[in-house]
Amino acid sequence: MSVNYEQNQGEIDFITEHQAVVLSEDEEGDPVVATDSRKSSEVNNFSDAIDTEDAEADSIGAANTYVVANHYNELKEAGRKERHKSKIFYMRNFNNWIKSQLINEYMSLIKHQKRLGESLRVLDMCCGKGGDLLKWEKAAITHLICTDIAEVSVDQCQRRYQDILMRAEKSKFGHKFTAEFFACDSTLVRLRERYMDASLQLNLVSCQFAFHYCFESQAQAECMVRNAAECLQPGGFFIATIPDAYEIVRRLRAAGPDARKFGNDMYSIEFEEEINNLPLFGAKYQFRLEGVVDCPEFLVHFPTLVKLCRKYGLQLVRRTTFADYYAETLAQGRQLLQRMSGLETVHVQRCGDDQQYEHVRKAFGTHRSRPLGTLSKDEWEATTLYLVCAFKKCKNSWDTNGKPVFQFDD
C-alpha cells in the first residue's frame, strides 16, 4: 500500500474542518506506513512517546541527522554585501517577512490572554544562527530558549543575543529578555530535560524551516512533536513553516510521468526513490537552494502531522500556503514587507522580455510607469513550496491511568 501525498477533496475538507484524519486512500484510522523492509519498525501505530532519551540514532532510523548537522555547521555566514548579491536575496527577505507575520499573529493572540507584565516564554526549536532573535526582542518576550543540532549555529546565535542585550542596555527603547542556549537534536532528545528549569511553561514554540527533518522516522517525528507540545501552557501555540508535501508531489507529477527531479535555477528537489511508493516517514528527497542548502529532507504527510499533534494536545488552527498567507496578511504587513526588502522593485518598462518578470508584464502591461514590488519567477516558485501552520495547546483532564484527556474545541 502506498501513502497518498496528493491533496484530494477529502483532505481539503479535513484541513478546513480540522477533524477526522484521512491518512491514505485505504486507511482511515491510525497511520500506516508503506511496506518498506528497511523501516519495518515504523510499520505500526503510533507507539507511546519514546522514553529512551538520547536514543541511538540508528536504532530509530535517524541516519541523516549527522549529514544535516554537518551541513549547517559548515555553512558560512555571508556578510551583508554578499547577501545583497545573492540570487535569492529578495526571497530570503520575503521568507523572513512571512516568519515575522506568523510570529506577530500568534504573539498577539497570546498577549490578549495575558495581563500586562506577565511572563512570555518562547522556545525557538532549530533556531539556526538566531535569525529570529530580533523578532523575539520586538515581541517583548521575557525568556527565550534556543536550540539547534548545529553547535556552530547555536554559538553564533548566543553571540547575537549578547549583542542585542548590550544594545538594549544602552538604548531607552531596547527590550531585555533572558535566554538559554544548547545544541541538541530535537528529534532524538527530550528538550525539557535540558532546560534550566524543567518545570517551565512556555507560551509559544516556534520551529521555522526545520520541522520537516523529523519526518525521517516515526520515532523522530513523535519526539519532535512531544518537544513542541509538552511544555506549552493551555492556550499557547506551536507555529512552524514547512515544505508543502502536496505541492512538491504536484510539481513532480507535472514534471513528467517518470520524473524524479524538478526545480529551476534557484532550487531543485530530487527523489532517490520511485515516487509512487513513498513511505509515510522517511520519504526522502535532496533539497538544493542556491548557495545555502544542499541537504536531505523529508516529506511531511500533513494529516499524519495533525494526528500526531493531537496525541500531544495540539489542535490545528491554521494551515496556509505561503502564497495564501501573503495574500491574507499583505494589507496589514505591507509596511514591514517594504522595510524588510521582501520584494524587488521592478520597472515594467525596463524588464524587456526577461521571462523572470513575464507575470508583471501580463498583469500591468508595458505602459505602467510607476515601479512595483515583486519576486522573480524562480524566487516565487521556490518560496511557494512552503506553508505556515499553527497548533493550539488544549486544556486537559486526566484519566484513571494518569493519561491526559485533551479537550479539543472541534
Ligand SMILES: C[S@@+](CC[C@H](N)C(=O)[O-])C[C@H]1O[C@@H](n2cnc3c(N)ncnc32)[C@H](O)[C@@H]1O
Ligand atoms: C533552514 S535552517 C532554519 C534556521 C532558523 N529556524 C531560521 O528560520 O532561520 C534549518 C535549521 O534546522 C536545524 N536542524 C535540522 N535538523 C535538526 C534537528 N534534528 N534538531 C535540531 N535542529 C535541527 C539546522 O541545523 C538548521 O539550523
